[in-house]
Amino acid sequence: MAGAATDASDRVAEQLAVTESLLAKERGLRAFLRSRSTRLRWGLSISLPIVLLFHELLRKRVSLRDLGTTRTLAGVLLLGLIGVVTHSALYPLPIERRAARLRSVLAAVAWCVPCVLWLAPETQGGGEDIWSSGFGVRSLACFGYGSALAAPSFGLLWAFDRGVRVPYRVAALAAGLVALLASLILLLHCPSTDRAHLIAGHFSIGLVWFAAVSLGCYRQLS
Numbered sequence: 001m002a003g004a005a006t007d008a009s010d011r012v013a014e015q016l017a018v019t020e021s022l023l024a025k026e027r028g029l030r031a032f033l034r035s036r037s038t039r040l041r042w043g044l045s046i047s048l049p050i051v052l053l054f055h056e057l058l059r060k061r062v063s064l065r066d067l068g069t070t071r072t073l074a075g076v077l078l079l080g081l082i083g084v085v086t087h088s089a090l091y092p093l094p095i096e097r098r099a100a101r102l103r104s105v106l107a108a109v110a111w112c113v114p115c116v117l118w119l120a121p122e123t124q125g126g127g128e129d130i131w132s133s134g135f136g137v138r139s140l141a142c143f144g145y146g147s148a149l150a151a152p153s154f155g156l157l158w159a160f161d162r163g164v165r166v167p168y169r170v171a172a173l174a175a176g177l178v179a180l181l182a183s184l185i186l187l188l189h190c191p192s193t194d195r196a197h198l199i200a201g202h203f204s205i206g207l208v209w210f211a212a213v214s215l216g217c218y219r220q221l222s
Contacts, residue, residue, distance in 0.1 A: 038090055041160040045086040048153050049181045053079070056188035067187065068122040075187055078114060078180050085110050085180065089157050089173035103169055110176025111206040114183035118198055125195045135197065142190050142201030146182030147209070154178050154209075168217040175213045179206025 036044075057064075064072060088103050117123070157174040158166055182205045192198070 036160075041090050042083075042087050045090065045153065045156050045160060046083055048156060049082055049150075049177075049184075052149055052181070053184055053188065056185055059189075062188050062191050066191065068120065070120040071117055071122055071187065074116050074120060075184055077116075078184050081110060081113060082177060082180050082184075085173050085177050086157065089170050089177070090160055103173065107169070107172040107176045110173065111179045111210050114179055114206060115203050117183065117187065118195055118203065123193045123195050123198065135200075138192070139197055139201035142186055142192075142197070143205060143208075145189065146186045146202065146205050147178070149185050150178040150182040150205075153181055168213075171213045171217055172210070175209040176206070178209045182206075 067075070085106065088106055154174045154177065157170060157177065161167075161170045183202055186202045190197075190202070192201075
């Protein structure tokens with residue numbers, strides 16, 4: 001038993017030495033970002049979503065009064081979850097399988113939780129013709145706007161990751177961050193409360209980003 005423990009310790013030390021050697025050879029902006037402390041990387045990752053949301057608030061396309069109590073509380077929940085997701089993505093990978101599985105569950109929760117806005121009493125059903133060209137254009141516009149503004153946060157988590165190759169765990173959590181942030185941005189940007197539009201233009205962002213990340217990671221492994 002002692003010999004096995006010693007061998008395992010030696011392997012871990014060797015892997016750390018290799019990783020430190022690779023990091024020491026890196027140069028450029030990403031190498032600088034990856035070398036920052038976890039607290040600083042987390043703070044910078046959170047700052048960008050806050051700035052984007054504050055910008056939407058200043059535009060006043062949708063007032064907080066018009067959101068209603070339920071959607072406002074749901075928005076606060078999503079905002080808090082953004083902090084948890086970014087911290088989990090930037091924190092070192094846990095050795096225990098159970099803790100690693102919990103992070104996978106957290107990524108799935110991040111993709112799905114924005115859908116609680118669909119259940120808010122303020123939303124309405126059957127208000128738009130889903131087969132009309134106007135519905136498709138409006139939904140695509142919201143999808144593109146939310147994805148475009150949330151994409152830099154995805155890139156920031158990628159840049160901050162310390163792994164030699166960004167693992168699926170980080171990419172999945174980053175996709176969850178996109179789903180959360182895009183839903184919050186669109187909550188303040190788009191006044192529509194039609195359920196069909198929310199599904200097609202808002203909540204679909206998380207599903208599409210998850211599928212894209214999964215496909216990209218699968219191709220890397222194959």
